[in-house]
Amino acid sequence: MAAKEKLLLITSIFIAGLCSIIYELLISTTSSYFLGDSVKQFSITIGTYMAAMGVGSFLSRIFRKDFLLRFIEVELLLGVIGGCSVPILYFVFANASPTAFSGIMLLLISLIGILTGMEIPLLTLILKEHYPLQINLSNVLSVDYIGALAATLLFPFLLLPFVGVFLSSVLFGLVNVGLGIVNLWYFRHQLGAKQRTNYIVISILIVTGFAFLLAGSQQLLGRWHDSLYKDRIVYTKTTPYQTLVLTKGGEDLRLYIDRVIQFSSVDEYRYHEALIHPAMSMAPYRKRVLILGGGEGLAAREVLKYPDVESVFIVDIDPAIFELARTNSYITQLNANSLDHPKVTTIPEDAFVFLMQYYELFDLIIADLPDPTNESLTRLYSSEFYQLIKKRLTPNGLFVTQATGPFHTRDAFWCIQESVRAVPFAATLPYHAYVPSFGDWGFVIGAKYPIDTSSIQLQVPTKFLSNELFPHLFHFEKDLMVDTVQVNTLDRPILLDYYLEDWRRWSRKQ
Numbered sequence: 001m002a003a004k005e006k007l008l009l010i011t012s013i014f015i016a017g018l019c020s021i022i023y024e025l026l027i028s029t030t031s032s033y034f035l036g037d038s039v040k041q042f043s044i045t046i047g048t049y050m051a052a053m054g055v056g057s058f059l060s061r062i063f064r065k066d067f068l069l070r071f072i073e074v075e076l077l078l079g080v081i082g083g084c085s086v087p088i089l090y091f092v093f094a095n096a097s098p099t100a101f102s103g104i105m106l107l108l109i110s111l112i113g114i115l116t117g118m119e120i121p122l123l124t125l126i127l128k129e130h131y132p133l134q135i136n137l138s139n140v141l142s143v144d145y146i147g148a149l150a151a152t153l154l155f156p157f158l159l160l161p162f163v164g165v166f167l168s169s170v171l172f173g174l175v176n177v178g179l180g181i182v183n184l185w186y187f188r189h190q191l192g193a194k195q196r197t198n199y200i201v202i203s204i205l206i207v208t209g210f211a212f213l214l215a216g217s218q219q220l221l222g223r224w225h226d227s228l229y230k231d232r233i234v235y236t237k238t239t240p241y242q243t244l245v246l247t248k249g250g251e252d253l254r255l256y257i258d259r260v261i262q263f264s265s266v267d268e269y270r271y272h273e274a275l276i277h278p279a280m281s282m283a284p285y286r287k288r289v290l291i292l293g294g295g296e297g298l299a300a301r302e303v304l305k306y307p308d309v310e311s312v313f314i315v316d317i318d319p320a321i322f323e324l325a326r327t328n329s330y331i332t333q334l335n336a337n338s339l340d341h342p343k344v345t346t347i348p349e350d351a352f353v354f355l356m357q358y359y360e361l362f363d364l365i366i367a368d369l370p371d372p373t374n375e376s377l378t379r380l381y382s383s384e385f386y387q388l389i390k391k392r393l394t395p396n397g398l399f400v401t402q403a404t405g406p407f408h409t410r411d412a413f414w415c416i417q418e419s420v421r422a423v424p425f426a427a428t429l430p431y432h433a434y435v436p437s438f439g440d441w442g443f444v445i446g447a448k449y450p451i452d453t454s455s456i457q458l459q460v461p462t463k464f465l466s467n468e469l470f471p472h473l474f475h476f477e478k479d480l481m482v483d484t485v486q487v488n489t490l491d492r493p494i495l496l497d498y499y500l501e502d503w504r505r506w507s508r509k510q
Contacts, residue, residue, distance in 0.1 A: 006127075008186055010143055012179055013123055016075065017147025018154075019176045020116040023082035024049050024109065025155045026169050030086055031105050033165075033243075033258060034093045036373045036500055048106055049113040056117020063122065068187055071122040072199070075180035078115040080206055081108065083173010086165050087213065087220070094227045120144060161240030167217055174210050177203070228259060235328060239320040246330065253330050254437075255296060257370055264437040265334055268298055270464045271402075271441060274433035275368060276302040277465050278473065279400040279445055281456045285363040287311070290392070292351040292380075294368035295321035297335035303366070304341055305460040312344045313362075319348040351380055355388040365389050367401035371499065372412065378493040381415075383422045386446065390423050399425070399446045404499065406432050406442040406480045408506055411498040413442040414481075419488045419495070420446045427451045431473040432480075433464075440480075 028045035032038035063070045085108045092104045124140050159168040181203050188196055213220075225233055231249030238244075245256040253265035263271065276299055280286055287310040291299050295316030303312055316322065325331050326339050339346055347354065351369065367389070372378040379385060381401070389399050403416040413430075421428040425446035432442045445451070456470045488495035 005186070008183065009123065009127060010139065012071075012075075012183060013119075013140055013143040014147040014150075015175065015179045016078075016116070016119045016123075017144035018151045019078070019082060019172050019179075020112060020119075021148045021151035022155060022159070022168065022172045023085055023112050025151065026086050026165050026172075027089065027105060027109055027112075029160065030089050030165050031101075032374065034089070034101065035098060037496060038374050038376075044106070045109055048109045049116075052110045052113025053117035055110075056114035056119075057121055058117075059114065060118045060121035063118075063125075067122050067125045068183070068190065069195075071119070071126060072180045072184050072187075074115050074118050074122065075183070076177055076202065076206060078112065078119075079173045079176030079178075079180065080209075081111050081115070082176060083170050083210060084213075085112070086169035090166065090221075090224050094224055164238050166221060167214075170210060170213050170217065174207070174214075177206050177210065181207075229254075229256070234330065235324065237320055237324075239318050241318045241320075244318075244320060244324060246324070246328065248330065253334065255331075258373070260371060260373060261437060262296070262370070263298065265330075267436045268334070269462075270433060270435045271438065272298050272302050273462050273465045274431075274435070274441070274473070275299060275366065275400065275402055275443060277458060277460070277462060278431065278443075278456060278470065279364060279366065279398055280306060280460075281458060282445070282447070282451055282453075283364050283398045284396045284449075285394065288360075288362045288364075288394075289313070290315065290362040290365045292316075292354075292365065292367045292369060294366070295325060295346070296331060297325040297338040299366060299368045300338040300341070300344055301335050304336075304338055304343065309343065312341075313347060314339070314344060315347045315349050315351055315354045317348065317350045322346045322348065352385060352388070355385070355392055358392070360392070361394045361397070362392055363394050363397055365393060365397070365399045367399070369402065371404055371409075372495050373499065375493055375496060378488065378496045378499075379490055381419060381495050382488050382490050382493070383419045384490050386420050386423045390425065390446070390448070393448055395448060397448050401444055401446075403430070403442040403444045405439050406430075406476065407440040409499055409502040410480060410482055411485055412495060412502055415485045415488050415495045415498050416442075417444045418485055420444045422487045429453065429474060430476070432476065433473055 024045050028042045031041040035041060088108065089101065089105060092101050120140055184199050184203065225236060225245065229245065229247045231247040231252065231254065233245060234248045235246035236244065242257050247254045251266065255262040286306060286308060289303050289309055289312045291312065291314045293316055294300060294314055295318065300312055300314055303309055322339060325335060338344060369380050370377055372381050393399060404412045406413040417428065417430045423446065426449050427447040429445040429451060430442060432440055435441045453474050458465060458467055485498065486494045
């Protein structure tokens with residue numbers, strides 16, 4: 001075997017290993033976006049993929065001859081299935097049930113795993129005449145594993161933040177198909193004229209299909225987004241952290257993060273007044289205020305109504321949300337340009353990391369964070385996170401967090417309350433308010449000092465809250481209560497189980 005042929009086959013092993021792992025990362029990431037519980041989705045993907053690889057290795061024994069052609073066929077088929085996997089999952093999610101989505105996901109993982117399992121035996125058989133068996137296997141496996149390492153580095157640092165899962169799927173499908181075509185061209189002398197013609201036609205059809213998919217990707221994604229949101233999309237951006245979508249229908253402006261609504265301009269004031277003003281009214285001091293999350297500036301708008309506030313720090317992991325809140329005319333009109341206020345400092349950082357590294361104290365800390373839909377967010381509702389918050393409060397400091405809905409996600413709400421109480425604070429106060437876009441919505445206050453809710457008095461103008469309403473916020477009807485829930489910790493993120501099961505229960509009732 002010529003040196004060029006050996007180099008081509010070794011390169012093929014590397015690319016094959018790279019593409020296969022990329023497909024699995026893309027599928028598990030996509031299913032995590034759509035179904036939540038990323039640990040579960042990645043575990044299912046890895047387990048199914050490894051088992052399917054074993055099946056593929058076993059089935060490879062049916063190949064008795066023409067191993068190079070079988071390898072080329074596997075690469076072409078793998079490229080088609082892997083490259084179309086994410087577009088298929090996007091389509092299924094928009095048009096079928098979560099159960100159907102899970103079934104299609106498992107089918108795609110299995111097919112990719114079976115084909116990947118065939119690759120190594122085929123390449124080993126192709127190279128067996130030129131290397132001793134031990135060296136042959138070590139060459140194939142070592143290069144394949146290096147390709148897998150390259151995939152795990154490319155995916156989080158380049159593909160996901162800068163390309164996105166949809167385009168990455170299509171592009172690597174093309175890479176995989178290209179691998180088959182290159183081998184087909186280089187070893188064309190081993191084919192008869194009719195075989196060459198057949199493979200050339202098949203390759204042209206596959207590449208043409210991918211070209212159309214690439215060319216129409218933005219239009220396809222636009223239609224897919226439109227199918228998920230009832231109003232016109234006026235802004236969308238996928239960042240390394242999340243997907244931001246802004247929709248507008250009449251006077252209703254809505255922000256979605258990873259398809260979960262963050263606010264509606266029709267009633268967001270109810271949520272933000274309920275989040276901010278009870279805590280601000282109770283706080284004996286409020287010179288220094290820290291907002292965790294809230295990068296769109298709406299919580300800051302309410303905080304800045306108090307003249308004795310000297311500084312407001314807003315910590316949000318995604319710089320893109322700050323950019324949107326500063327430059328989008330719809331948002332700036334809503335947040336009153338709060339991010340450009342001289343008292344406001346914006347910090348693009350993870351809230352947990354910020355509390356670990358920033359040792360200044362605050363009179364008031366406000367957690368305006370997304371719902372605990374995955375493990376990364378669930379840790380921001382853990383008792384350890386709340387202990388960090390307590391350490392960053394002044395001796396008379398106070399903390400408040402949004403805590404999901406006590407009606408639709410009842411167990412999750414009381415789990416958050418128990419996790420705050422476990423810190424412990426001198427006073428832990430759950431309360432709730434009705435926000436039409438969200439339903440009955442809950443909040444929890446933790447304070448370093450005893451609190452008398454009867455003494456709360458509004459000191460700034462509001463559209464929703466009133467002094468008469470305050471006592472009712474802290475009253476919970478019997479059907480909103482639960483007997484016992486566990487504390488959410490980093491080691492045991494039970495909150496995610498509560499949250500997902502609460503929503504599954506309501507989904508079954510629809």
